Amino acid sequence: MFVLRLCCIAVITAVSAFVLKNHKSELVPLCITAGGIIMFLYAFDYLTESIEFIKSFTQNTGIDNEIIRVIFKIIGIGFLIELTASSVKDLGFESVADKLILCGKIVIFVVSVPILSGTYKIIVSMINLV
Numbered sequence: 001m002f003v004l005r006l007c008c009i010a011v012i013t014a015v016s017a018f019v020l021k022n023h024k025s026e027l028v029p030l031c032i033t034a035g036g037i038i039m040f041l042y043a044f045d046y047l048t049e050s051i052e053f054i055k056s057f058t059q060n061t062g063i064d065n066e067i068i069r070v071i072f073k074i075i076g077i078g079f080l081i082e083l084t085a086s087s088v089k090d091l092g093f094e095s096v097a098d099k100l101i102l103c104g105k106i107v108i109f110v111v112s113v114p115i116l117s118g119t120y121k122i123i124v125s126m127i128n129l130v
Contacts (some may be wrong), residue, residue, distance in 0.1 A: 012035070014035075017031045030080060036083060067118050077107055078108060082101075
C-alpha cells in the first residue's frame with residue numbers, strides 16, 4: 001500500500017507538471033520539486049519504523065553505536081545528494097548534477113573512514129584470539 005501511495009504522488013506530480021507546462025511553464029520546476037519533497041517526506045515517515053528496529057538490533061548484538069551512526073550518515077548523504085542532483089537535472093543543469101554526485105561520493109568516502117577503522121579493530125581482535 002505504501003508503494004502505491006508513492007506512485008500516486010509521482011503520477012499526480014507528473015500530470016500537474018504536464019498541465020502547467022502548457023499554461024505556466026515557469027512553474028514546472030517548482031511543481032516537480034514540491035512533488036519530490038512530498039514523496040521524500042512521506043518515505044521518511046515510513047523509515048522511522050525501520051530505525052527503531054535497527055536501534056533494538058544494535059543494543060541486542062552489541063554493535064558499536066558509532067558505526068551505526070556513520071552508516072546512517074552515509075545513507076542520508078546519499079539520499080540528499082541524489083534528491084538534489086535529480087532536481088538540478090530537472091532544471092536542465094546536468095553537468096552541475098554530475099559534479100554534485102562526484103562530490104557526494106568523496107564525502108561518503110571520507111565519512112566512511114571510521115567504519116574501516118572499526119573493521120580493522122575487529123579483524124585484529126579476531127587474529128589475537130587465534
